[in-house]
Amino acid sequence: xxxxxxxxxxxxxxxxxxxxxxxxxxxxxxxxxxxxxxxxxxxxxxxxxxxxxxxxxxxxxxxxxxxxxxxxxxxxxxxxxxxxxxxxxxxxxxxxxxxxxxxxxxxxxxxx
Amino acid sequence: xxxxxxxxxxxxxxxxxxxxxxxxxxxxxxxxxxxxxxxxxxxxxxxxxxxxxxxxxxxxxxxxxxxxxxxxxxxxxxxxxxxxxxxxxxxxxxxxxxxxxxxxxxxxxxxxxxx
Numbered sequence: 744x745x746x747x748x749x750x751x752x753x754x755x756x757x758x759x760x761x762x763x764x765x766x767x768x769x770x771x772x773x774x775x776x777x778x779x780x781x782x783x784x785x786x787x788x789x790x791x792x793x794x795x796x797x798x799x800x801x802x803x804x805x806x807x808x809x810x811x812x813x814x815x816x817x818x819x820x821x822x823x824x825x826x827x828x829x830x831x832x833x834x835x836x837x838x839x840x841x842x843x844x845x846x847x848x849x850x851x852x853x854x855x
Numbered sequence: 856x857x858x859x860x861x862x863x864x865x866x867x868x869x870x871x872x873x874x875x876x877x878x879x880x881x882x883x884x885x886x887x888x889x890x891x892x893x894x895x896x897x898x899x900x901x902x903x904x905x906x907x908x909x910x911x912x913x914x915x916x917x918x919x920x921x922x923x924x925x926x927x928x929x930x931x932x933x934x935x936x937x938x939x940x941x942x943x944x945x946x947x948x949x950x951x952x953x954x955x956x957x958x959x960x961x962x963x964x965x966x967x968x969x970x
Contacts (some may be wrong), residue, residue: 747897779961786859787898787946787961838943841909843888843959845897 745770747833748847757854758825764818764849766807766833774835776800776809776816777843781830790818790831828853857881859962861947867968873935875963880928880949886910887924887961889932890946898946904930937969 749816750765768776778790778800791800796811805820833846860879868874880887885906890898901920903911906927915922919938924930932943944966948959 784963786963787948789958789960792958836895842900842903843898844897847895847897 745774745835745844747835747844747846749833749849753852755852755854756823759822760825762820762823762851764831764851766816766818766846768814768816768835769846770835776836777834777836778805778807778818779832779834781832783829787832823853825853825855827851859947859949859960861962861965863965864963865932865966867970868937870939870969871936873933874937874967875931875933876945878901878932878947878962880947881960883951884949885927885952886950887930888948890948891931892944892946894943901932939969942967942969944963
């Protein structure tokens with residue numbers, strides 16, 4: 744079945760540092776890929792998405808590129824801020840039924 | 856535009872008791888989802904509705920969980936009887952239609968603790 748794997752453990756980094764969160768997937772067909780973010784005390788929000796190979800999703804300075812050859816969708820941001828502290832979830836959706844499969848999430852803590 | 860509303864926000868019950876959660880999706884959203892998020896894990900889909908019909912309930916433990924979406928708007932998720940392993944955050948989400956791949960809007964969730 745479809746599944747998403749995120750790198751283990753929380754990520755702690757200093758303000759203005761470069762952020763990378765790894766995400767790989769297993770899927771049949773041609774899924775769409777997503778990053779969702781959950782800020783403290785809030786619900787999950789869609790951060791960015793890509794619907795086909797080589798597409799790049801971007802939003803709020805975050806980027807991720809759909810790499811079919813490596814089945815990856817790594818999230819990157821060049822210079823993080825304290826306000827980026829949140830939990831980040833990688834997800835994919837089945838072709839056709841919009842069912843989302845999530846990774847375990849990574850907590851990101853940005854220190855001033 | 857109002858977001859997805861859920862209530863209650865927190866609930867503590869003893870095992871073998873019953874509990875119900877309520878969700879009001881964004882106005883006009885035909886598709887509604889219930890997810891279970893256990894601490895340290897990503898959300899897992901329990902059930903998906905299209906209007907008031909069930910599209911996918913393959914991961915719903917039907918011996919104790921039930922859900923309905925009367926009139927294709929509000930939805931209720933019930934657990935009866937609860938077990939310790941049901942402790943989790945229950946998330947409701949909605950989307951405009953099934954084909955808008957992955958653009959789901961989530962509510963704040965209900966945190967359930969079963970003691």
